[in-house]
Amino acid sequence: MPLVQIKGISGYLSIEQKQEIIRKVTDAVLSVEGEGLRSVTWxxxxxxxxxxxxxxxxxxxxxxxxxxxxx
Amino acid sequence: MPLVQIKGISGYLSIEQKQEIIRKVTDAVLSVEGEGLRSVTWxxxxxxxxxxxxxxxxxxxxxxxxxxxxx
Amino acid sequence: MPLVQIKGISGYLSIEQKQEIIRKVTDAVLSVEGEGLRSVTWxxxxxxxxxxxxxxxxxxxxxxxxxxxxx
Amino acid sequence: MPLVQIKGISGYLSIEQKQEIIRKVTDAVLSVEGEGLRSVTWxxxxxxxxxxxxxxxxxxxxxxxxxxxxx
Amino acid sequence: MPLVQIKGISGYLSIEQKQEIIRKVTDAVLSVEGEGLRSVTWxxxxxxxxxxxxxxxxxxxxxxxxxxxxx
Amino acid sequence: MPLVQIKGISGYLSIEQKQEIIRKVTDAVLSVEGEGLRSVTWxxxxxxxxxxxxxxxxxxxxxxxxxxxxx
Structure with a gap:
């Protein structure tokens, strides 16, 4: 139930880079909050x-x- | 005041569906908060x-x- | 995946009223988006x-x- | 470290008007918070x-x- | 219908300073958007x-x- | 100028855990966006x-x- 909302400037990141950030930030948050919360991490x-x-x-x-x- | 900010994924809802959600969510919120707040419900x-x-x-x-x- | 973030003024709603709003707004949104999305409606x-x-x-x-x- | 997030309706403001708002709102906020915070005012x-x-x-x-x- | 959401760090501003910011930011935004929008400026x-x-x-x-x- | 806003449920994370998340999420984002943006990563x-x-x-x-x- 961590909810992570990221804003950046249009034209800087590709969709592939955004998806890499989504993966890495999810892992970073869950390393502290506990892997059991993965399905409720947005x-x-x-x-x-x-x-x-x-x-x-x-x-x-x-x-x-x-x-x-x-x- | 209530302020309701909804986020969804692009391409899922039509503008007509969004406006139906706006109407129904406004009614849902005001059924609890009181109809007198309608003009300040966004x-x-x-x-x-x-x-x-x-x-x-x-x-x-x-x-x-x-x-x-x-x- | 609808994500609904509501802001109000402190001291106006009780926690019970907030939970009633959570239920009613969820139902309102899902009546348009489809019940299949219930588990991803926050x-x-x-x-x-x-x-x-x-x-x-x-x-x-x-x-x-x-x-x-x-x- | 004031963070100011403004939302409006698409098609109302030009980019020049948005930048005028950015300047004026920054000045308004810093007139209260202190000019020393300018570099961390978004x-x-x-x-x-x-x-x-x-x-x-x-x-x-x-x-x-x-x-x-x-x- | 400009909606302005400001975040700062707890304990820095008094409520009087926040209300001064509310007044000044409202005026700053309306000087660009038009005074006719005052009642819908939050x-x-x-x-x-x-x-x-x-x-x-x-x-x-x-x-x-x-x-x-x-x- | 990545801006990352995280919401969780009160009483779940200690302030030390929040600061660990802040560090790790910052590193995760900058590993994609470039270390040069560190000073403008919130x-x-x-x-x-x-x-x-x-x-x-x-x-x-x-x-x-x-x-x-x-x-």
Whole structure:
């Protein structure tokens, strides 16, 4: 009954990467909460449009994220 | 106030079905909270892309849901 | 897999009323989505502290709600 | 570490208007919380499809909002 | 029908500060969306317990925020 | 700028377990998104009161979770 809701910026992650995150985050949560809760562990990933997410008032794009991730 | 936020998997519900859910959930909530709160009862429905919602680490698609709903 | 997240104002609903809402909202959603999805239908209810929810900029309290519900 | 999540109806705001809201809401929050928190102030704006947001059980569209905003 | 959901760390803001944020954020949003939407503008503020919010994996407390806000 | 919001049932996890989840989930997400995004990765954990979370219409308590986790 852990419910995990993840938001990111549209265009940064592929669907394959999202499914890898779903698997790894599920495993991470269950390593603490107990494997018995696997069937009631939900992880969902939503995208916010590039440019509609501000940090300190400045919009961030998926290109900004790509630059940061390589820094 | 009540605020009801519903998430489902993209491609499973039509807009007509979503509006039927909005009506029925509003009525259900107000039957307990009191009809006087109708004007401040909000119900909104959002879609998560098919494949970006995992149960126990395994992604679920709208086709999976359709199969389950008929089981 | 419908996921229903409800927020209200603290002190307005008893736990028994919340559980009645959980039952009725679940039934309402499944009447449209299909009974086969019952085991993957989650409804959770959270409270926002009285005074920390504004409508048009004006904080609303649980007493305000009680007055409205009887109007 | 204020996290601000805004939802509106799709088709009402342009991306430029969303970014203006991001700037102004960030400034509003920091005027109370302290400018030192600017780098950890996030504001994100998401759209709910027109017709999938009900008030009192009645769906609202972006056209309805436009009519109201001029009233 | 802008819906604004704000989360912060418990123990950082007083209820008076939260209500000041509610007023200022409402005004900020309506300055872009149009005053006609005031009655359907909701702003709600929720607290996450101190220590249960991580940045880069490290929990942040309300004391950390106070130190940052004065930096 | 992954934002991870986790909800569980009150009374199930200790604060130490929540902080272990925060660390492990952060690492899991960054293993896919790139370590360069660490400073903009937020994970926050909120509790829903025991009894206010229903599965298929039936409220679940922290004791139910404890029983499941050992099954």
């Amino acid at each position: 992880v969902l990933i939503e995208d916010v449009p590039s440019g509609a997410w501000g940090v300190g008032g400045t919009p961030v794009s998926s290109d900004d994220l790509r630059a940061m991730s390589k820094a | 119900v909104l429905i959002e879609d998560v892309p098919s494949g970006a919602w995992g149960v126990g680490g395994t992604p679920v698609s709208s086709d999976d849901l359709r199969a389950m709903s008929k089981a | 409804v959770l209810i959270e409270d926002v502290p009285s005074g920390a929810w504004g409508v048009g900029g004006t904080p609303v309290s649980s007493d305000d709600l009680r007055a409205m519900s009887k109007a | 504001v994100l704006i998401e759209d709910v499809p027109s017709g999938a947001w009900g008030v009192g059980g009645t769906p609202v569209s972006s056209d309805d909002l436009r009519a109201m905003s001029k009233a | 702003v709600l503020i929720e607290d996450v317990p101190s220590g249960a919010w991580g940045v880069g994996g490290t929990p942040v407390s309300s004391d950390d925020l106070r130190a940052m806000s004065k930096a | 994970v926050l954990i909120e509790d829903v009161p025991s009894g206010a979370w229903g599965v298929g219409g039936t409220p679940v308590s922290s004791d139910d979770l404890r029983a499941m986790s050992k099954a």
